[in-house]
Amino acid sequence: MILTVTVNAALDITYYVPALKPGSVHRVRAVHVRGGGKGLNVARVLAALGEQVVATGLIGGQAGEMITDDLGGSVAQEFLPIAADSRRTVTVVAEADGDMTAFHEPGPQVGQREWARFCAAFEALARDAAVIVLAGSLPPGVPVDAYGQLISRTAAPVLLDADGDALRCGLAAGPALVKVNREEFTGLLGPGSADVTAKPGMLEVPAAVTLGSDGAVVSTAARAWRAVPPARVPGNPTGAGDAFAAALARGMARGARWPDMLADATALSAAAVAAPVAGEFDADAYKRFCRQVKVAEV
Amino acid sequence: MILTVTVNAALDITYYVPALKPGSVHRVRAVHVRGGGKGLNVARVLAALGEQVVATGLIGGQAGEMITDDLGGSVAQEFLPIAADSRRTVTVVAEADGDMTAFHEPGPQVGQREWARFCAAFEALARDAAVIVLAGSLPPGVPVDAYGQLISRTAAPVLLDADGDALRCGLAAGPALVKVNREEFTGLLGPGSADVTAKPGMLEVPAAVTLGSDGAVVSTAARAWRAVPPARVPGNPTGAGDAFAAALARGMARGARWPDMLADATALSAAAVAAPVAGEFDADAYKRFCRQVKVAEV
Numbered sequence: 001m002i003l004t005v006t007v008n009a010a011l012d013i014t015y016y017v018p019a020l021k022p023g024s025v026h027r028v029r030a031v032h033v034r035g036g037g038k039g040l041n042v043a044r045v046l047a048a049l050g051e052q053v054v055a056t057g058l059i060g061g062q063a064g065e066m067i068t069d070d071l072g073g074s075v076a077q078e079f080l081p082i083a084a085d086s087r088r089t090v091t092v093v094a095e096a097d098g099d100m101t102a103f104h105e106p107g108p109q110v111g112q113r114e115w116a117r118f119c120a121a122f123e124a125l126a127r128d129a130a131v132i133v134l135a136g137s138l139p140p141g142v143p144v145d146a147y148g149q150l151i152s153r154t155a156a157p158v159l160l161d162a163d164g165d166a167l168r169c170g171l172a173a174g175p176a177l178v179k180v181n182r183e184e185f186t187g188l189l190g191p192g193s194a195d196v197t198a199k200p201g202m203l204e205v206p207a208a209v210t211l212g213s214d215g216a217v218v219s220t221a222a223r224a225w226r227a228v229p230p231a232r233v234p235g236n237p238t239g240a241g242d243a244f245a246a247a248l249a250r251g252m253a254r255g256a257r258w259p260d261m262l263a264d265a266t267a268l269s270a271a272a273v274a275a276p277v278a279g280e281f282d283a284d285a286y287k288r289f290c291r292q293v294k295v296a297e298v
Numbered sequence: 299m300i301l302t303v304t305v306n307a308a309l310d311i312t313y314y315v316p317a318l319k320p321g322s323v324h325r326v327r328a329v330h331v332r333g334g335g336k337g338l339n340v341a342r343v344l345a346a347l348g349e350q351v352v353a354t355g356l357i358g359g360q361a362g363e364m365i366t367d368d369l370g371g372s373v374a375q376e377f378l379p380i381a382a383d384s385r386r387t388v389t390v391v392a393e394a395d396g397d398m399t400a401f402h403e404p405g406p407q408v409g410q411r412e413w414a415r416f417c418a419a420f421e422a423l424a425r426d427a428a429v430i431v432l433a434g435s436l437p438p439g440v441p442v443d444a445y446g447q448l449i450s451r452t453a454a455p456v457l458l459d460a461d462g463d464a465l466r467c468g469l470a471a472g473p474a475l476v477k478v479n480r481e482e483f484t485g486l487l488g489p490g491s492a493d494v495t496a497k498p499g500m501l502e503v504p505a506a507v508t509l510g511s512d513g514a515v516v517s518t519a520a521r522a523w524r525a526v527p528p529a530r531v532p533g534n535p536t537g538a539g540d541a542f543a544a545a546l547a548r549g550m551a552r553g554a555r556w557p558d559m560l561a562d563a564t565a566l567s568a569a570a571v572a573a574p575v576a577g578e579f580d581a582d583a584y585k586r587f588c589r590q591v592k593v594a595e596v
Contacts (some may be wrong), residue, residue, distance in 0.1 A: 025400040062360035102323040
């Protein structure tokens with residue numbers, strides 16, 4: 001099975017309003033609520049692909065209950081309950097122009113003992129994992145090298161999808177593969193790296209960098225590949241990165257070759273953009289895109 | 299006791315961000331969560347004033363639990379549970395300029411049987427009430443003349459604090475007193491009424507109209523009074539209207555004279571503006587303002 005870790009799970013709330021007017025009161029036209037956090041989104045995509053997946057992480061309070069209720073039976077759940085409430089995110093979609101404005105709560109205060117208990121629970125779950133996905137932000141109280149600590153507790157290959165210091169500290173522990181987007185890659189290497197050129201050895205470990213509608217690259221110590229999506233896909237890019245990570249994790253579990261994993265992840269990511277609901281993918285578009293994505297070694 | 303009715307209770311979430319930038323992702327610096335809805339806010343102020351108060355209304359789901367948990371033991375609770383989730387409101391405070399941008403969810407879908415059960419429960423509770431406060435918006439599924447239906451089920455004097463059609467239909471049933479702000483009054487009588495001049499018979503029933511920093515007026519069939527607050531009070535106006543309503547309800551329960559009720563409500567409302575937290579009031583400022591508010595018959 002594939003084990004996904006969501007340390008900072010979130011109740012993702014989306015509000016649809018005709019237009020966003022700062023300084024005024026908006027009557028929300030429609031509300032969409034979903035259990036989220038990167039790891040959970042990856043788990044949901046893996047389950048939709050028919051993979052055996054277990055979701056673990058920290059969950060607290062009524063917001064935590066709403067997150068696990070929303071997941072329901074689609075994903076096997078092994079969350080550790082914590083005392084503080086899981087966070088919310090609120091995304092306001094202005095229907096006039098599709099503009100999205102988001103507010104992310106920092107997350108619950110996690111106690112040292114809670115973190116220690118989670119590390120032990122993770123170690124036990126990790127024994128049965130073919131691949132482990134560590135994805136998303138860290139809540140207050142969790143050590144900044146949390147991902148490094150988890151990587152050091154398992155022999156299974158780890159896919160790391162993080163940002164900032166959590167990413168930096170995780171990288172030092174040597175994950176099997178790291179997945180970042182353009183902004184995260186630039187944050188890691190500095191502003192000179194904004195123009196991402198595919199080449200071997202981009203990071204100390206194998207790396208996949210997503211570039212939005214420009215596709216994605218994979219770079220290992222010795223080789224590099226670039227994937228070009230078939231055409232500009234109109235739709236909602238929210239969740240496309242999580243679909244990309246899910247495809248990578250499945251490829252790792254199957255021992256796929258790097259260029260095949262890259263092509264598959266690029267196609268699934270584009271199929272997620274094509275789906276009307278964030279976090280889902282268009283199965284027909286996925287099949288079509290699998291034939292159309294072009295991968296070349298550079 | 300005073301009975302407050304909150305048909306559309308809300309989990310009021312406040313986010314503090316440095317500045318609001320439409321189209322971008324905001325890391326929320328601080329989160330404040332509170333059980334709300336006008337009726338509940340009035341109940342909380344009455345409890346803080348030492349009054350015996352019972353809060354009733356409709357509550358559903360985990361959001362509903364969070365609302366009642368937040369109230370705790372400060373207010374006696376007699377809510378009817380419903381199947382759908384209570385709504386949230388999200389208010390984003392931009393710390394740079396204090397600007398507030400709010401998003402109000404429409405509220406849970408209430409079933410016909412749930413509404414009928416609530417009406418029966420209300421009738422029983424109302425028998426012990428010296429005064430009843432009907433305050434706030436109506437959720438989907440509740441009849442637009444909900445406040446009228448409730449008023450017709452009780453002989454106790456009712457203070458009505460509502461807006462739009464809910465206000466219009468409630469007025470027709472003859473509450474003892476209606477409390478509106480300038481915008482609600484204008485919405486009722488049309489744009490020509492934007493400049494509120496205190497005079498007798500402003501509405502068919504006794505009416506209190508709050509005018510922000512310009513004070514407030516009370517108008518009965520035969521007489522009218524105007525209250526002028528002592529000086530411009532800096533602070534947070536959120537919840538000032540609910541403090542005003544709470545003072546009116548207490549005055550009604552005690553059989554106070556109209557000008558005394560108006561003065562007291564104007565002082566308490568200004569003391570709510572002076573308190574740093576929305577929905578609370580500054581007790582020292584309240585005492586001082588009680589001596590300083592000027593009420594004159596017009």
